Amino acid sequence: MSDNGDSDTSSTSVDNNLTVQIARALASFLSKSAIFACGGAVPIQDRKDDETSAAPVTIRWDSSRSIKKLTLPLSLDRNADRDARLAALVRDTQPAGFGLKGKDVVDESYRKASKLDPTGFSTNFCPYEAGIVDAIAQALLPTRTAKYHGVRAELYKLNVYRAPSGLFKAHVDTPRSTLQFGSLVVCLPCAHEGGQLVVRHDGHSRTFDWTGSSDSVQWAAFFSDCEHEVLEVTSGYRLTLTYNLYACTGLGQLGGNCTALESQQLPLYEEVKNALANPQFMPDGGTLGQYCRHAYAHTTKAGADTLPQVLKGSDMVAHEVFSALGVDIRIRPVLDHITNQDDGCGPLDKKFHKRDHVGMGLGDPVAVDSYEQDSIEDVYAEYPHSWEAVTWLNGPRHNTSSVEFAYLRYGNEASIEFGYSYCALLFNVLSYAKRVEVAKAEGYTLE
Incomplete structure (x- = not known):
């Protein structure tokens, strides 16, 4: 050539x-710039010397009489009553609503979930340390202005979708600031079935299926103008941390060396793979x-x-x-x-x-x-x-x-x-x- x-x-x-x-x-x-969502996974390892993994996720929250603690995945929680602690966390959450005409509405036929506000819990999980925020900054950050090259992730809620029938029907989020460009959903390592996150934009669709896995933290990020929904959870508890994503000043240097970004989740991946798989394409x-x-x-x-x-x-x-x-x-x-x-x-x-x-x-x-x-x-x-x-x-x-x-x-x-x-x-x-x-x-x- x-x-x-x-x-x-x-x-x-x-x-x-x-x-x-x-x-x-x-x-x-x-x-067509069909890059509207990206995602990946960060394995959980109980080893401090492994820089490509995340530590077990600890959640502390305010209960009625004390502060309680849970470690995920449950297999790494050394407390004998870990299942009871998970049930207590779910019990201490409040019904999750959604915005409708400027009001917060609770309607379980549209959204059946519960939540904790950031003021009621804390966690050791950090999307910056896991490399997730930097991956989003380079793969998803809009190019509308040269002023902002970084991403700020603001913790918004801890959400629980539980079986049977936990769900959130198709909707579009309302940005909370002119600098907000998207949302990040981090699925914690807690075994469940169902609850797939489906994201749609301009005739394209991406499905993030986190069922069955409890040995890694999985995540998805998408633009604010994307329609998305959570399909019905059929077994277990689907625990997620949600973050609002804001454009901010920063510098990205991750091309070709981004372990947190999963290439298979990028929409271009299937297009290129199918082309390479065709024996008549550049034979x-x-x-x-x-x-x-x-x-x-x-x-x-x-x-x-x-x-x-x-x-x-x-x-x-x-x-x-x-x-x-x-x-x-x-x-x-x-x-x-x-x-x-x-x-x-x-x-x-x-x-x-x-x-x-x-x-x-x-x-x-x-x-x-x-x-x-x-x-x-x-x-x-x-x-x-x-x-x-x-x-x-x-x-x-x-x-x-x-x-x-x-x-x-x-x-x-x-x-x-x-x-x-x-x-x-x-x-x-x-x-x-x-x-x-x-x-x-x-x-x-x-x-």
Whole structure:
């Protein structure tokens, strides 16, 4: 794919119609920004030296005559009366209402649950320490303003949905501030069945099923304008901590190194997995490309050293998903396409329409040798690059380009001109046969 020959066998205009269709579907999926919810799991380990896990969750609450304590999962609670303590916690909660026309209403046909307010309990669980808040900041934080790059999670309630028939019908939350952009639901490690959280937005739907598990803290976060519901709990107790999410100042550097974010929960994951599983999609392999939707300092050495850690939004999501599916990823500068350049030397050879000049690596701008008789093709040829056929999922955003190289341009007087590049994610898609082998080695199947 990256040889410098003139052959049209690996052209950007992919001959395989199905490959084009699937690439367009992926591009359409990205362009609709269908990333409205994310989630994951943090295992519970009773070991202080394990930085990838959370400690057992302790809850202390005000009872009628004393302060009581419960540890979850129950298997790690050393008190003989742990089942009675769980029942006491449920008994000490109050009916949970919902907002209706500015009032708090209790109606068990619409919501059957109970709650404790933050003033009535405390817990050692911290979503910041678990890495959840940082994961949300990069995967879900809206890009409506450059002022806020972080997330503040404010504890709102402890909720209990118990069998039989604990539920919350479909609804949309009302933001409590102009800076509130979403909600976080943390499911505590307490065995139950049912109670799936279903989140819907713009024709898309995500279901978070936490049934049966009592050895990890599981979570989901979603935008405030998402419709969501809790399906009926059929067995046990579904205990959750809910948080309001607010945009705040902060800095995220988690791309490519985020253990708390579960790639399988991202909506793009299934789309990419299905494409890779299709034997007619790039059967012989090739290169998919995504121009970064956000601007990065990719033409400086210091900025290059921060990638992929500072990827954000859909850039980070694409990187995480393709990486989780065993696809090799390169982050490279791609020159502003040569067909956009006009040096007055007439039309370019058709071969230039079918490939891109991909830089050999990120870093500071370089100087390119040029001579009086050189055309723009000659100048581009002097830039250190590979000449590649890329199937692009999107087009470049002009406000994300940066100076990549400088050269002398001759006319009546010599002048210094500049070539520009865009930061891009290049996904090296293997042949179908090799994709199946990689999937098996990574512990999942494509078929």
